[in-house]
Amino acid sequence: AMLVTPLAPPVRRWSMLTAIDEHLHVPVGGQCSCDLGVRLTPFCFATSDTPLKPSVYLHAFTHESGRCVWDYAIPTQVGIIRVRKTLTLGQRADACRIEYEIESGVHSPEPGHPVTLTLRPLLAMRDFHELNHPGTLSADSIRVESFQEPAVEGLRATREGVDRSLAIRGIHLSATPAPDVWHDLRYDHETQRGQSDREDLFCPGTFSCVIEPLTTTIVSLEVSLGDRATFDWEGDLSTRRSRVRSSIDHALSGAGNPADASVREHIAQLAAAGDDFVVDRAVEGIESRSIIAGYPWFSDWGRDTMISLPGLLLTTGRFEEARLCLRTFASACRDGLIPNRFDDFDGPAHYNTVDAPLWFVHACDRWAHATGKALDPELIDACDDIIDSYTRGTINKIGLDGHDALIRAGDAKTQLTWMDALRDGVAFTPRHGKPIEINALWVNALRARARMGSISESRTEQLHHMADHAQRSMLTLMGDGPHGGLIDCITPVSGVRSFSWQRSDECRPNKVFACSLPHLNLPGHVLQGSLGAIDRTLRTPVGLRTLSSDHPSYVPHYRGDMTDRDRAYHNGTVWPWLLGAYCEGIMRHAGFDEASRSRAKGLLVGLASQMQVDSIGSLFEIYDAEPDDHGTHAPPGCPAQAWSIAETLRVLVMSSKGQD
Incomplete structure (x- = not known):
């Protein structure tokens, strides 16, 4: 969608x-009278089996924060026509502008038969999770009205059930109302995802202009x-x-203004990309901030916001916006939990999480560390x-086990960690009990809170004692895993007259946080x-696998219907985003020496370079576990993910400056 x-x-x-x-209609003239008709944007219809391909006339695409540019070159028998299409999104405006700069190299079309450009806006005007399924739209489904303003001809479309109308203003264009429905468009990506893939779109009319020979015409x-x-x-x-430039400058300064041009370029690209995820959210009628987890599907999630906040806002010097993000989620804290996510439809927040609150404590600690100021x-x-709340016990069966000072959470039917795929009552990665990253975050949170101030000496001692106890228990109960180092989870097993804890045998990446969080000091x-x-079983050039390939549940490719995809999601x-924590871990283990920093930098620059290949100007949410026949890990998920950008940026800057 464009808007x-x-x-x-x-x-x-x-989706509007x-x-x-x-x-573009180009009258070529001559004896054959073969006029040329060119469509800049290709479409797929359900009646065609041909896959969607880019326009053969498209020769360049560029992206910056809030703006995309397509460059087309159209050769004809009477000259070349060049078109630059620029899409600009307005901040806090619910608006976009599409400008067309047409450079006509056409010499002399036949008199009375000029080159013309005709634009037909195609509207959805529906919730972004839904589709206008075939047959649900007709020419009178949306009311169309013409209007005029100085130098503007426009069409206004109003659909019942939508709070506001959509105004389309043609600048230097002639508007003609002609309500119509484009039937049975097919979306190839949805086909591949096993989702509904056909939609009807509404066209309110046309906007047209004449392109004079050997001139440059600008319309929008x-x-x-x-x-x-x-x-x-x-x-x-x-x-x-200006805001993006300030973010880039702060990130480069934090990296020590590296001399390596490639590192500088990737830091700048990541800092610029991060701006897209920072959004407004009103808290009790007062403007605040939040972070969208990913586009196009996600809202603002607590876990994703807290993991992304250090990279998107602290590394870039946006400290006040970071504070507002923290306050947004603090204001929604219930039963000792911040929301797992805010509702897509402005309903009640969802609190099905055990890690988001601990990431919140970590983000608060990182804010205080970055600013040198006291927390609100x-x-x-x-x-x-x-x-x-974690100490005394709270909802979702979250609570402290007094025997070992570790946190346990959930049951076989809940998914409370970031590995949260659950469909039709089936938990595809059951990790209830005592997951390793939850308890690494718990130890980190206890020690972080002891550093925050506004705390008594006795309370500080208590927190350190709990943290030390929990860390010893982690090493005793979760050490010496079958693949090396820590295991992933301890799961409760109940018998008729017995109860025990079962150690997981699979190799997953969650132990990486015990290696990367700043307030753990595990043995070398x-x-x-x-x-x-x-490194041996999970690392790839584009991130970490969520399960080693020797496990029976391992899924090499993210394919099929939603059940198949949910099964593959964390298996x-x-x-x-996990590559950031891995790189931080290898640097911390080596004391941030030159060799570990160089290795981390190389891995992260390699990942950041995907911004020029896959999702132009951003990083994908996920990649296939195994490469395809061309040696490439396909990116089948969300094309722009906040924590993919944030963690790559944060740790790339860290690798350049050589310290926490």
Whole structure:
């Protein structure tokens, strides 16, 4: 989609403008009178078996924060026509502008038969998780009205059930209302995902202009929700560029202004990409901030926000926005838990998580570390509520085991960690009990809270005692794993008259957080064993596998229907964000020496280079566990994921400066 707007920012996202059909008509003339008709944007229909391919006339695509540019070159018998299409998204505007700069090299079309450009906006006007299934739209489904403003001809589309109308303004274009439905468009990516893949789209009419010979013509469509008549597009873009430039400069400075041009370039690209995920969220009527987990499918998730916050906002010097993010989730803290996610439809928050609150404590600690300032009392209170609730026990069967000071959580039917795939009552990666990363985060949180201030001496001693006890238990109960280093989880097993804890035998990447979190100090041989197991069995150029290939549950490719994909999601599938923690772990283990920093830098630059290959200007959520016949790990998931960008940026900067 070209314009998706949140009706209750940042959620209730509606897909408004899906695409524009751009048709150039070039009268070639001559004896054959073979006119040329060119469509810049290709479409697939259900009646065709031909896969969607890029336009043969497209020769360049560039992306920056808030703007995309397509460059086309169209050779004809009477000259070359060059078209530059620029899509610009307005900040906090529910609007976009699509500008066409047409450089006509056509010499002399036949008199009375000029080159023309005709634009047909194709509207969805529906929830971004849904489709207008074939047969559900008709020409009168959406009311169309014409309007005029100075130098503008426009069409306004209104659909019943949508809070606001959609205004389409043609600048230097003639608008003609002609309501129509494009039937049975097919979406190849949805076909591959086993999802509904056909949709009808509504066309309110046409916008057209004449392209004079040997001239440059600039026209545009401005599409906005509601009745916004004007918008300062250039001023808005300047503000965005200034903010992104500041983020890049701060990240480069934090990296020690590296001389390596490739490292500088990738830091700049990552810092710029991170800007796309930072969004507004009102808290009790007051403007605040949050972080979208990924586009196009995710809302703002607690776990993803807290993991992404250090990279997206602290590494880039956006400290006030980071503080607001923390306050957003602190204000929603219930029973010692921050939300796993806010609802997509502005309903109640969801609290099915055990790790998000511990990542919140970590993010608070990193904010205080980065700024050198004291945390807000509300944030301190939230950290205390989390630790106290975990200690005495809270919902989701989360609580402290007094025998070993470790945290246990959930049961066989719940998924509370980041490996959370659950469908039709089936947990595809059951990790209830005492997962390794939860208890690494617990030890880290206890020691982090002791450093935050606003705490008594006796409470500080108590927290350190609990942390030391829990760390000893981790080493005793979760050490000496079959693949080396720590194991992944201890699961409760109940018999008729017995109860015991069963150690997991699979190799998963979650032990990496026991190696990377700043307030754990595990013995060197444990770090070496854990990192070695990850390196041998899980590491790929694009991230870490979620399960080693020797396990029966291993799935090499993320394919099939949603059940098949959920099964694969954390059973082999590669996640790029994990590479950050792995690289931090190898540097911490080696004391940030030159060799470990160089190795980490090489791995992260390699991952960042995927921004030029897969999702242009961002990083994917996941990759296949195994490469294809061309040696490439295919990226089948969400094309822009916050923590993929955040962790790559944060640890790349860390590898350059050589310290925490």
